[in-house]
Amino acid sequence: MPKADEDERNRQIVDRAYKRHQRSNPIRGALIPILQDVQSEVGYLPETALKRVSDLLKLPPSHVYGVATFYHQFRLRPKGRHMITVCRGTACHVSGSVDVYSSITRLLRIPPREDTSQDGLFTVNQVRCLGACGLAPIVKVDDSVYGKVTLPRIRQILLKHTKQTREPNQ
Amino acid sequence: MSLMEKCCEKCTHSSNSPCADYIPCRTKGPLCHFNEQCESKIQRVIDQTIYGDEELRINVGMSTCGLASGAQAVYDALRAELSKRVLKTKLVKTGCIGSCYAEVMVEVIKRGFPPALYSNVTSGTVGDMLDRYLGGDASGAFALRYRTSKMRGEDGVPLLDDLDFFKHQQRDAIKNCGIIDPESLEECIIHGGYAALTRALRDMTPEEVIQEVSNSGLRGRGGAGFPTGLKWKICRDVSGDPKYVICNADEGDPGAFMNRLTVEGDPHRVLEGFIIAGYAIGAKDGYIFVRAEKPLMAERLDTAVKQAQRFGLLGKNILGSDFSFDVKLMLSAGAFICGEETALIASIEGRRAMPRPRPPFPATQGLWNKPTTINNVETLAHIPTIVNIGAQEYSKMGAEKSKGTKVYCLAGKVLRTGAVEVPLGTTIGRLVFDIGGGVPASRRFKAIQIGGPSGGCLSEAHLNLPLDYESLRESGAIMGSGGIVILDEDTCIVDLARYFLTFTTAESCGECTPCRIGLQRMLDILTSITEGKGEPEDISKLQQIAEAVADSSLCGLGQTAPNPVLTTLRYFKGEYETHIREKKCPAHVCKPLVRRYQVTPDLCVGCGSCVEECPAKAISLTLAGAAREDVKAKKAVIDDRICARCGRCFTVCPTRAIEEVW
Numbered sequence: 001m002p003k004a005d006e007d008e009r010n011r012q013i014v015d016r017a018y019k020r021h022q023r024s025n026p027i028r029g030a031l032i033p034i035l036q037d038v039q040s041e042v043g044y045l046p047e048t049a050l051k052r053v054s055d056l057l058k059l060p061p062s063h064v065y066g067v068a069t070f071y072h073q074f075r076l077r078p079k080g081r082h083m084i085t086v087c088r089g090t091a092c093h094v095s096g097s098v099d100v101y102s103s104i105t106r107l108l109r110i111p112p113r114e115d116t117s118q119d120g121l122f123t124v125n126q127v128r129c130l131g132a133c134g135l136a137p138i139v140k141v142d143d144s145v146y147g148k149v150t151l152p153r154i155r156q157i158l159l160k161h162t163k164q165t166r167e168p169n170q
Numbered sequence: 171m172s173l174m175e176k177c178c179e180k181c182t183h184s185s186n187s188p189c190a191d192y193i194p195c196r197t198k199g200p201l202c203h204f205n206e207q208c209e210s211k212i213q214r215v216i217d218q219t220i221y222g223d224e225e226l227r228i229n230v231g232m233s234t235c236g237l238a239s240g241a242q243a244v245y246d247a248l249r250a251e252l253s254k255r256v257l258k259t260k261l262v263k264t265g266c267i268g269s270c271y272a273e274v275m276v277e278v279i280k281r282g283f284p285p286a287l288y289s290n291v292t293s294g295t296v297g298d299m300l301d302r303y304l305g306g307d308a309s310g311a312f313a314l315r316y317r318t319s320k321m322r323g324e325d326g327v328p329l330l331d332d333l334d335f336f337k338h339q340q341r342d343a344i345k346n347c348g349i350i351d352p353e354s355l356e357e358c359i360i361h362g363g364y365a366a367l368t369r370a371l372r373d374m375t376p377e378e379v380i381q382e383v384s385n386s387g388l389r390g391r392g393g394a395g396f397p398t399g400l401k402w403k404i405c406r407d408v409s410g411d412p413k414y415v416i417c418n419a420d421e422g423d424p425g426a427f428m429n430r431l432t433v434e435g436d437p438h439r440v441l442e443g444f445i446i447a448g449y450a451i452g453a454k455d456g457y458i459f460v461r462a463e464k465p466l467m468a469e470r471l472d473t474a475v476k477q478a479q480r481f482g483l484l485g486k487n488i489l490g491s492d493f494s495f496d497v498k499l500m501l502s503a504g505a506f507i508c509g510e511e512t513a514l515i516a517s518i519e520g521r522r523a524m525p526r527p528r529p530p531f532p533a534t535q536g537l538w539n540k541p542t543t544i545n546n547v548e549t550l551a552h553i554p555t556i557v558n559i560g561a562q563e564y565s566k567m568g569a570e571k572s573k574g575t576k577v578y579c580l581a582g583k584v585l586r587t588g589a590v591e592v593p594l595g596t597t598i599g600r601l602v603f604d605i606g607g608g609v610p611a612s613r614r615f616k617a618i619q620i621g622g623p624s625g626g627c628l629s630e631a632h633l634n635l636p637l638d639y640e641s642l643r644e645s646g647a648i649m650g651s652g653g654i655v656i657l658d659e660d661t662c663i664v665d666l667a668r669y670f671l672t673f674t675t676a677e678s679c680g681e682c683t684p685c686r687i688g689l690q691r692m693l694d695i696l697t698s699i700t701e702g703k704g705e706p707e708d709i710s711k712l713q714q715i716a717e718a719v720a721d722s723s724l725c726g727l728g729q730t731a732p733n734p735v736l737t738t739l740r741y742f743k744g745e746y747e748t749h750i751r752e753k754k755c756p757a758h759v760c761k762p763l764v765r766r767y768q769v770t771p772d773l774c775v776g777c778g779s780c781v782e783e784c785p786a787k788a789i790s791l792t793l794a795g796a797a798r799e800d801v802k803a804k805k806a807v808i809d810d811r812i813c814a815r816c817g818r819c820f821t822v823c824p825t826r827a828i829e830e831v832w
């Protein structure tokens with residue numbers, strides 16, 4: 001999609017989100033819900049969208065950017081087709097989630113300091129705690145949750161999801 | 171007819187003219203007129219809500235932990251199996267009864283038969299399970315709720331309340347979890363839901379509700395243990411309009427999932443407590459602040475709020491009283507510091523979650539500068555019980571200064587993981603060994619970590635310590651939300667302290683200097699110790715910074731973040747010294763301390779797991795002198811020049827043939 005079209009689409013998404021929350025009183029309380037709505041549609045928060053939010057809510061761009069970078073949920077870069085979430089809670093940590101995370105980034109050949117594989121299929125994300133500590137270590141791929149993950153099982157899990165992408169009817 | 175509808179034209183209840191007796195009328199009714207037909211109609215509907223048409227009900231535990239163990243596949247298999255047998259069964263997705271170690275849990279209940287729970291169910295075993303149970307054979311079940319002596323093999327199956335995991339428990343906040351359908355308001359009411367709300371609105375003034383909660387001795391279950399009744403009283407007495415109540419469901423402590431379990435299994439209980447809190451302080455609006463990382467929790471709350479609105483349990487003139495109250499759900503964008511009340515308020519106001527100095531406390535100046543009360547999910551889940559049974563009865567449970575029960579989550583290196591509810595004052599030993607079954611065979615118990623990143627590590631010497639707010643504070647740990655992670659000899663204490671500091675350093679909002687800089691300095695020192703660069707004076711330096719950060723930070727995050735370091739220095743100093751003086755990690759966790767890895771040929775079976783796992787391709791399988799055709803004789807060999815010392819081979823080796831040389 002050309003850049004101008006993309007900006008126009010993002011603007012519409014922001015405007016729709018604003019409409020849903022414009023009855024919040026005071027209106028600045030709607031900032032986080034609007035950003036959440038935009039991210040769930042676009043996948044991340046593009047710069048043009050942040051600027052539009054700042055215009056609509058009459059908040060300085062620095063305030064909107066400050067909020068967008070403060071919370072874990074928000075991301076400012078596009079994400080892959082599938083979201084892999086590795087739980088880094090205490091129970092997962094003592095059950096080896098560091099190795100699980102590094103195994104995944106290695107298998108997907110994700111460069112250091114980045115979080116998305118070069119084919120754009122997977123984004124790997126670490127979270128504080130998914131709250132299924134009894135089954136540590138936990139890995140989530142999109143909405144599927146996997147418990148008691150071992151290093152050999154990671155390969156199977158990734159293969160399963162790669163296959164589903166290539167053969168969507170399976 | 172649904173249970174929520176009127177029995178006949180004599181019933182005057184509607185959302186415009188709500189009736190004060192609406193809730194008790196649903197189960198014991200009709201109350202305003204006498205009619206045998208109406209009465210039997212109601213009883214029939216109750217029966218049908220529980221068992222459906224076929225007198226057979228199957229509960230599948232489908233909260234997040236169940237789903238992670240494959241509950242969806244079990245549910246689908248059950249549905250297919252039932253339709254194959256043409257059995258119109260009430261198949262229900264319930265929450266979790268707390269026994270994570272036995273997931274997937276399925277409960278089969280046929281009228282006249284004892285309700286049987288099955289553990290570790292897979293899609294492959296559901297057919298056999300149904301065959302046996304419906305054929306009158308109870309053997310193979312995990313536990314029975316009670317016995318009827320109508321089935322074969324009943325005596326061989328233990329009762330649920332006799333199992334070690336359940337027999338020491340006293341369930342209140344989570345008593346309906348895993349039993350009722352969390353998406354059904356009807357089932358909630360059949361199990362006593364909203365009776366407390368009815369009582370509070372009909373028979374009690376807000377002041378009386380506050381008095382009752384004060385007398386019960388209930389203290390906030392979110393961590394700090396502030397008396398709930400007092401919190402409400404301050405907010406009620408202060409002038410200001412409107413007033414707000416906030417339910418903190420932004421559970422972010424790693425190792426704790428009691429809020430998730432409570433909400434996923436019984437959301438209406440929390441909502442009921444929340445409405446009572448609103449009534450007590452005189453609020454019109456309530457916010458439920460729920461974590462976006464736990465989507466099922468948000469979904470269940472959303473459904474519960476909509477149902478309550480539809481049947482007049484939220485909105486104008488609730489149950490015929492002059493109290494009006496509505497609830498809005500806010501999705502938390504994720505920040506650990508939202509556990510701090512002023513930071514949580516900042517987040518709802520659309521700002522970065524940064525705390526401000528207190529006073530003024532939120533009770534006087536909170537959300538949008540109006541009086542605000544913030545209560546944790548678990549605190550609210552106790553309110554209906556207090557109103558129902560009264561303060562005197564409630565305060566009989568628990569310890570001297572800590573009344574009632576508390577939900578703890580057991581995770582880590584323990585045989586039976588899960589969530590358990592016991593009276594406050596229960597000892598650590600009882601939780602870890604009697605209920606949790608201790609650490610798995612062949613490993614040794616080392617420590618427990620309680621209270622998340624703000625909590626502390628306690629050693630074997632504390633097994634007789636009663637878990638209440640005061641005793642824990644004396645030991646240097648805190649109750650926190652009650653997450654307990656059990657550690658065995660494979661856990662390195664220094665690495666664990668470093669893990670928590672990594673967490674709190676990243677979560678520090680950066681507002682005050684002690685927390686922003688002090689935590690980073692502590693993390694640097696801990697990292698250097700785990701990398702073998704520790705100096706003897708590091709221990710006293712750590713102690714000094716930790717005390718300064720705890721003393722001078724602005725909010726609870728900074729004040730408690732040094733706890734993991736302070737408690738491990740107090741109880742596990744030896745392990746720090748081994749790292750610093752001998753450059754050894756007794757738990758084999760700190761990889762940079764390892765000089766090299768080598769293979770013990772006698773133990774190696776040549777499976778090649780390490781070859782596959784090695785990221786540096788430093789391991790190869792060689793014949794090492796054996797006959798060429800004898801493939802089984804291949805052994806792994808590590809090329810030390812390429813080895814990056816990541817230790818993966820050590821972790822994956824099934825025969826422990828790889829050895830660390832210090």
